[in-house]
Amino acid sequence: MPELVFFSGTMDCGKSTLALQIGHNRSARGLQGVIFTRDDRAGEGKLSSRLGLVTEAVEATEGMDLYAYLVDQLSKGGRADYVIVDEAQFLAPVQIDQLARIVDDLGLDVFSFGITTDFRTKLFPGSQRLMELADRIEQLQVEALCWCGARATHNARTVDGHMVVEGEQVVVGDVNRPAEKVGYEVLCRRHHRRRMTSSVAQAGVLSPDVLPVTPA
Numbered sequence: 001m002p003e004l005v006f007f008s009g010t011m012d013c014g015k016s017t018l019a020l021q022i023g024h025n026r027s028a029r030g031l032q033g034v035i036f037t038r039d040d041r042a043g044e045g046k047l048s049s050r051l052g053l054v055t056e057a058v059e060a061t062e063g064m065d066l067y068a069y070l071v072d073q074l075s076k077g078g079r080a081d082y083v084i085v086d087e088a089q090f091l092a093p094v095q096i097d098q099l100a101r102i103v104d105d106l107g108l109d110v111f112s113f114g115i116t117t118d119f120r121t122k123l124f125p126g127s128q129r130l131m132e133l134a135d136r137i138e139q140l141q142v143e144a145l146c147w148c149g150a151r152a153t154h155n156a157r158t159v160d161g162h163m164v165v166e167g168e169q170v171v172v173g174d175v176n177r178p179a180e181k182v183g184y185e186v187l188c189r190r191h192h193r194r195r196m197t198s199s200v201a202q203a204g205v206l207s208p209d210v211l212p213v214t215p216a
């Protein structure tokens with residue numbers, strides 16, 4: 001039975017890498033996929049992984065009907081054996097419904113990849129719809145780690161190394177950015193709640209306030 005699968009995790013846990021691997025293994029067996037992405041850091045119409053691999057993809061723009069795109073490709077004699085969707089959190093809920101229709105009416109597997117929650121721990125509307133509709137939700141096995149060593153479960157947005165909690169839901173960016181830039185850092189829930197990023201923790205260690213007091 002074809003399935004709508006949602007591979008989810010924090011930023012930087014290997015979702016795009018897995019998307020590329022799934023595509024590679026299928027194309028090695030002669031299957032042909034349609035790859036959608038939206039707002040990848042590498043630019044329009046790209047699916048890129050931090051391991052350095054990148055492939056061409058169809059940019060799923062705002063308002064684009066993904067089901068109609070597939071029907072159009074097939075009716076023009078094109079071939080599609082499966083569908084991959086990266087950065088699925090950025091899709092509108094109606095586009096997730098279109099992915100479900102691709103599975104049910106066209107009989108294709110759809111493998112979607114995305115983060116569930118934003119920097120304020122709120123679900124992205126696209127991810128919420130995927131959680132509502134997916135046949136299967138898979139957590140990536142290679143967990144990203146918080147600076148403390150615990151499993152990272154949340155995405156923090158940082159400015160100058162400090163976690164911010166206000167701003168637009170969508171700001172394309174990356175982890176490990178120079179401190180002065182807007183960036184992201186994955187944290188465990190405890191440190192996300194305390195807004196304790198790695199640089200804040202590091203500053204705490206260096207602060208005279210927390211240096212051990214030598215008994216007189």
Ligand SMILES: Nc1ncnc2c1ncn2[C@@H]1O[C@H](COP(=O)(O)OP(=O)(O)O)[C@@H](O)[C@H]1O
Nearest residue numbers: 010011012013014015016017018048049050051
């Ligand atoms: N130099 C490296 N050597 C080995 N693995 C790396 C290296 N750089 C990144 N990675 C792996 O790539 C993962 C990020 O992959 P990516 O597919 O870009 O993540 P996502 O799409 O979930 O944000 C990291 O968690 C790490 O496991």
Ligand SMILES: Cc1cn([C@H]2C[C@H](O)[C@@H](COP(=O)(O)O)O2)c(=O)[nH]c1=O
Nearest residue numbers: 011012115118119155169170171172173
């Ligand atoms: C938490 C959060 C992230 N984003 C953006 C930042 C990146 O461009 C993508 C996630 O990409 P990845 O391949 O999973 O690393 O999402 C955002 O726009 N808003 C947020 O709150």
